[in-house]
Amino acid sequence: MSAGRLRFVVGRLAQVLPVLAALLLIVVLLQQMMPGDPARVIAGPRATAEQVVQVRHELGLDRPVFEQFGRHVWNLLQGDLGTSNRTGIPITAIVGDRIGVTVWLLFGGLLVSTLLATPAALLMALRPRSRSARMCSRALTIIINCPPFWVGLMLASVLALGTGWLPVGGFGVDFGDRVRSMILPSLTIGLAAMPLLARSAAASLSQVLTADHVTTARSLGVSGWPLVRRHLLRNALPPAITLLAIQAAALLFGAVIVEQTFGLPGLGAEMITAASQRDFPVVQALTLIFGLAIIAINLLADLAVALLDPRTTWR
């Protein structure tokens, strides 16, 4: 590994630390921001004064914020995310149970958005002045403004209720049912995430198109699909990986919405349910997990780009 790349990797890793600290601080501070007494809220409306005091003591809420912060980090390092105050189940168990659904949904969404965005991006980059490219751009503006929860409901009412081919919601028991119950949710989040991907991919493609080596290849008579495959896509790969990472954030939020809409037992649905039932520890832990996931994805993407592109250096 060259010195420039090594510096990039070290610099990028060092950059993650303050972000992690900020995320942890926010997650701990969320508790402080709750109006009223967090211990009372957590203990529930029927708790007696003694129970509230006990909860406050158990959760360390009677200690200074710095100590709470330290304690939280210490618990996390030991793999302890706390327990749900609604069901009393350890949050690590909830996460273990539900993370699979969310991960599959993210892959499904990624697949759909990539399949939809690639032709749109190629069209807008290769024939930017054509009528169809303009129509495509307008369509993207409209799609990006379609709220995913509504698109999900409409797809369900047309494709599931209308034809009976697909389940409207829920998560089947056997493998075939499960795959079928993932189709509409994946379509929904894929559609929601696709416009951004198509726009940015088109922008980076058209940047590559005007590069000198592409002009040279063209002057040598390379055109059509060989040009796209050999000279355009390969050079558009590093930016595409960065795009995928940006995608991940959008998809994750899409997953939160879509799981709840379709009644899939994933992490996002758990977060919304916990939020509506004021189950604070679960919301806190899931905020942290989603945050960590996004930070990790962005880090991995940047490191992958550094590996692919020998010109990478730190700033």
Place this chain on the structure above:
Amino acid sequence: MTVSPPASGPDVVVKPRASRARLWTRSAAAWLLALTILAAVFAPLLAPADPGQLTLDQLQPPGADHLLGTDALGRDVLSRLLFALRTDLMLMVFAAGLPMLIGTLIGAVAAYYGGVLDAALRWVADIFQALPVYVLLIALVFVLGPGTSSLLVAFSVLGWVVYARLIRTEVRRVREQEYVSAGYLLGLSRTAVLFKHVLPNSLRQSFVYLATDMGMALQGIAVLSFFGLGVKAGTPELGAMVSEAQLYLRSHWWLAAFPGVTIVILGSSVAALGDRLSGRGEVGR
């Protein structure tokens, strides 16, 4: 009288530049947006019924009595839609406008005066950039409790950073311009130069982003209300209307369709105007 264009080549046709007003009136999006705003402003006059009035005419299909039918509680859907438009339009403007105001002030002051302030802003912005904004939005609204004020606080806390970043780049460019030096030579104070000359010339990009951001804010408000975390229960709001209609999807699909289509129209017309502002509307230009 016709003036022939300068002969700059056989193929070059010089088109007269469309006037600014012409640019806007030719846009379908501008008309749609104007129509929605008017409908929201005059909702009390236009609505055929009280949006909160419960009747026994439940789940009526669209017809002569109720143009868009009635919902499960017998409320007139058209009236609710008009009042929901009011709620959403107001919330949308403030949920994007407040972060813009806060971010622009912080960003402009930091970039203009530079030094520690600017370094601190860059540091905070870098960290915010890496955080999952939408997930934090849910957590924050949850913590603050449902209601319009917590929505606006949450959007402001999480949204100002992008505007601060945008204005920072612009202010740093504009403050090097000659007319800024000219301002100093004429004896204006630093503050006066910042607010009278630098800031107004740095705002364009922020307004372009504002258009996209308003669409995102609208979706955020709608989705939070859809989950019961946004506006208070019973308030006419588009996302909440979709949520209420969910149970009747099989027999009364239009109950969910109308408010959703309204969100799409409102969001895309604002976004299309933003595209036009940035000159992105025509792909190849």
